[in-house]
Amino acid sequence: MRTCVLLFCAFVGFSSAHGQMGRSFPITRLDQDNDGELTLEEFRKIGEFVPRLQAENANAATFAGLDQNNDSAIDAREFERLFTLRRDQTRADLPFDPIAGPVAGNPLRAVLPNFADESLDEVTPAQAKFFHDRIEPVLTAKCYSCHSELSGQLRGSLRLDDKHHLRRGGASGSILDEDPADSLLVMALHGEDFSLMPPKGRLPDNVIKDFETWVSMNAPDPRESEDRPVEVELPESSIDWEGGRAHWSYQQLRPSQRIETSSDPWSTSTIDRYLYDAMKQRGLNPVADASRGQLIRRVSLDLTGLPPTPEQVERFVNDSRDDAAALNALVDRLLESPQFGEHWGRHWLDVARFAESSGKEVNIFYPFAWRYRDYVINAFNNDTPYDRFITEQLAGDLIAAKDSVQKAQSIIATGYLAIGPKSHIQRDQRQFLLDVIDEQVDAVSRGIMGMTIACARCHDHKFDAVSQKDYYALAGIFASSEALFGGARTVQVNRTTGLIELPRFVDLPVGATMTSREREFLERQLEQTEQMPATQAGRVAKIVRTATLKSKLSHYDDDGNARKLVMCTREADPIDLPVFLRGELDRPSEIVTRGFPTVIEGPELPEIHEGSGRLDLAAWLTDPNHPLTARVMVNRVWQHLFGRGLVATPDNFGTTGRLPSHPELLDYLAKSFIDQGWSVKTLIREMVSTRAYRLDSTTEAANESIDPDNVYLWKHPRKRLPAESIRDSVLHVCGTLDLEPPVGSPVLRLGEGQVRSLERFRGRAGFGMMGYAASETSTQEFPELSQSRSVYLPVLRDHIDPILDAFDFPDASLVTGERETTTVASQSLFFMNDPFAIENATHLARSLIHEFDSTQQRVEAAFETILARSPRADERKLAIGFIDQSKRTTPIRAWTLFCQSLMATAEFRSTP
Known part of the structure; x- marks a missing residue:
């Protein structure tokens, strides 16, 4: 596969320096009838060079995407658009982008228990002689000094003096492959894509040929081994499954029918009747309604994060309609405001642990994370059904789309799985992947299901009926996927990936352009850096600076336009993971088929027959019978409007979480949410139209003595504004807020370097692409955003804007359903x-x-x-x-x- 892709890139003039295919490939190479255009049949000849394009559906989709005038033919101009596609682009089912980089063998295969297969001992006499004569002497003379038990520091976690360790591989995964061209061992001997091994000089061609032959024979190894790894037996689970399934949140929705037909003198909606019934059972009486002036400020801040203007207050207060009608009209206006998506999208970004840097030890920038942020804002403004919203984030690359823009947005949505914190300094690729997978499991389970499944990575969950098998069944889905997050490989940054580049003809914003002066400046800086003497002291600085400058340049095309690069997720080599005892990489046990937690009542657990299973996961989560997905989301919405969730632990619906204060109301809202097409705007409209939402926030002594925490909502709770709304409100009331959304993010200008590099620019007059004038606040590090809404400020892990940090901005490394309020x-x-x-x-x-x-x-x-x-x-x-x-x-x-x-x-x- 790798060879085929390289041949195709060479065929069309692929330029590795600029990351694009050259325009030297003439259409005549495919134009059999010499009419200057390609029919679909002629276009399919390209499949001879890229095997992945041989499938009829892929070629037809690609052809349709290139055929802009829909005349069932592609002329030279339309065909040229194919050359804007990069070889590392996404899946073949993308209608305008069939070209994908080869999916590498899954590095986690090296940790499966079957690497101790006794069949490895079956070596013929001829194979044994070949190994002893041609392979072992080279390993002993050239490799053991760094890759043996006696080498002291084991380089790359790769040990070659034992056959089982050799087959397992090192930090980069298995070094063997059925095809020698894809073997990391052979690639390292050639110096392709990896540092040349051995480092002191390339082996003779005939020796490398011997290794290629040996790998093609499945690397027979006659050496005796006293270190045979064995499968560790998985202890029997002690989970009380029957008792676990009895927990309220794992059971199907059970809304009460009684309350919907009852009546009382106070309620104006079904929600009110649930609340009033709970109040009366406890001897509580609701306070009076809020004034119209209070109400417009409350609903404006709750729906848009901005206070009303004096003119808006005056209009609402003097509206001749009754309170309910006037409020409904106001709510409709606010829900259609672009500011709605900016405010409510930020709520989801807390849950999605959105940030534009990796955090942890080296904390590198993620210059294209802003595309996911904008996707979320647009999804809330467009009222994307929540089931579709979840499906796009988990498997947007695998679902159908009505047009190329929607397809691109669905791919961007999968950035949800790629934007989490990462330890890029980790040398062992397998450990890195398992840690990334663990973070994804935690984000999905707590963010969407309100479950703490990640607690079962090392042992069965201590409190909920979630076993280690459940954890690794779910983890296998993400292990069979590839999160593409970018990064410039350099000192300390050991784990990077490519990015997907969407074609130019897709109508998406691209961010700031690079002027010719700025490009010349960067190129001059790069040239000067590369010419620096490679002294021992300056070698590291030279490597880092060179990589950072190249990264910045690579984000723009020759015309200075920002390339449409995206962080996203795609399918990888499918794999079922073993249970790792105590979560340790070297203690694999029973292999678990990819699947879902078994404790949950409701949707039938589907079997994953092909691919990663992400699409199956999305379908399972959004099944109307799933007991958690709708409950968790309506609880989040309720919390933002009423200050406290019906479940006070919004990210934990398990046994260590709080019980719902109004369980029947929660189930009514969840069922209504599903029945009304998973519409978040409809859900919000229903909640803010209630009598309960219109209550005053003043206290009442008798109620206070019974329910001091206002759990049963006898008054409307005062809510401290989130940090972004405080900053935005200052700008808004002072007349300095710019409501025009910025395009892109200043982080794009900073490349893929480390966040700590910002310190170097403090006190300087910033020059274009290189830095920004800075003072006491990071807002001034990015002066172009000083009057923009806070949702567009860069979110850099461990480097939060001091204004937002002062008012409890959340830790962007964690799922945060409820912010602290200090x-x-x-x-x-x-x-x-x-x-x-x-x-x-x-x-x-x-x-x-x-x-x-x-x-x-x-x-x-x-x-x-x-x-x-x-x-x-x-x-x-x-x-x-x-x-x-x-x-x-x-x-x-x-x-x-x-x-x-x-x-x-x-x-x-x-x-x-």
């Missing part, structure tokens, strides 16, 4: 001293002075703008007194301090 002095100090707060307050102060003549008018306008209400009499008196006492300073300074004071209040930072 109240600390630094939050108030931020509004008093941070340049961001001062600059924006100054802008608002100038507007107040310019637009209004009297102090009283300015005070009224400041309250209405910042807090969406008029000041009380005492507040008005205090404010006027403050301004009068500030005559010693300038008017701008006085009004700036006043605006800062209002923004520093708890009222500004919370919903009413």
Whole structure:
């Protein structure tokens, strides 16, 4: 396969320097009738060079994607578009992109128990002689000094002095293959794609030929071995399966029919009736309704993350319709606002542990993670059905699409599995993959199912009925997939992959362009770096800088346009994993067929017959009978609107999680969510249209004594705004917020280097592609985003914007369904001293002075703008007194301090 792809690349003039196929290949090579166009039959001749294109469906899909004018023929211009595709692109079923890099053999095959197969001992006398005469002397003389038990430090975790260890391979996986051309051992001897082995000089051609012959014979090895690995017996599970399945969340939805037909004097919806029934059972009485002014601020912040303007407040308060009708009209407007997707998409990004860097030891940039962020925002704005939303993120590369843009978006969606934190410094590829798989299992199980399945990696789950077999059955699905996350291989960055490049004709944003001056600057820097003396002290710096500069250049085409590269997931060599006792790589036990947790009641457990099983996983999770997927999502939505989930542990519906406060209501909402087409907007509309949502947030002593935590929602809870809404609200009320979404991310400009490189640019005047002027906040490291919504600020693991960090921005390495909420002095100090707060307050102060003549008018306008209400009499008196006492300073300074004071209040930072 590898040879075929290389032949094809050479055939069309593949340029490894620029990552594109050259345009030297003439259409006449396929044009049999010499009419200047290719029919489908003529186009299929290309399959002779790329075996993966021989399937009729792949060629037909490719042909259709290239045929822009739909005339059932491809002319030279249309055919040329094929040359924009890279050899490392995605699956053959992509309608416009059939060319994929070869899927390598799965490195995890080397850890399967069958590497101790006794058939390995079956060596013929001729094979034994060949090994002793031609192979063993070379291993002894050239390899054992680094790759034997006595070598001291075992290089690459590869041991060659024992036949079983040799067959197992090292940090890069198995070094053998049925085809010598794909054997890592043979590739290393040739110096192809790997460092030349042995490093002191290439072996003679005839010796390399001997190794190729030996590999093609299945590497017969007559050596005796005292270190035969054996399959470790898996201890019998002690899980109480019957008791485990009795847990409420693993059972099917069971909504009550009784409540839906009951009536009461307070409720206006089915949701209200569930809540009111629970209140009355406990002797609670709901408080009065909130005012319209409170309600518009609450719903605006909850749905868009932005407060209403004074004009919007006035219109809503004076709406002649009744409260329910006026609220419904307001909700419809907010749900259709682009700001809805930006706010609610950010909620999902918490769950998806979105970030634009890897975190951990070396923390490299992920320049194309922003495409997944934009996909999520668009999905919420378009009200993509939640079942489709989940399916796209798990298996978007495997599902049908209505057009090329939707297909591209579905592929981008699979970045969900690729954007997690990674230890790129890990030398052992197998350990790296198992750690990535574990992180994916955790993200999917906690994010979508509310289960802590990753706890069963090393032993049966201590609390839930999840066995190690369940864990490795699910892990096998991700082991049979390939997450493509990029990275520039350099010192400390040992684990990297390619990226998928989508064709130019797909209508997708590309991000900032690179000017010719910027390219010349980078190329000059690269040339100077490559000419640096390779001194011992500077060698590492030279390697790192060279790799980073090449990475930046590779992200743009010759015209300066950012290439449409994406992080995503694709199919890999399918594999069933063994159970690793204690989670240790060298203790494989029983092999487990890919599958799903068996404790869950409901959908029939499908068998995975082909491929990774990601599509089967998505279908199982979105089956209407699955008891967890809908429950978990409606609970997340409820939490964001009512401050607390019906299950107070949104990422854990297991036995160590909290029991639902209103179990029948939770099941009613989950079933309604499914029945209404998995529409998140419909679900939100139903929740905010309730009487419960319209309640005031004032307390009542009798209720407080019975339910001090307001579990049963006798009042509306005040909610501290998330960090992004606090920052965005400051910009919004001060008139400096830019609602135009930026294209791309500044991280694209930084290449695939390490996050710590940002420190080098602090205090400098940034030059284009190389850096940014920086001061106290990372927002100023990326000045073009200083007035954009916070969802578009780069999220760099362990390097969070200080403004967001001050207000409890979550750890982007973890699934976070509920953020921590702290109240600390630094939050108030931020509004008093941070340049961001001062600059924006100054802008608002100038507007107040310019637009209004009297102090009283300015005070009224400041309250209405910042807090969406008029000041009380005492507040008005205090404010006027403050301004009068500030005559010693300038008017701008006085009004700036006043605006800062209002923004520093708890009222500004919370919903009413």
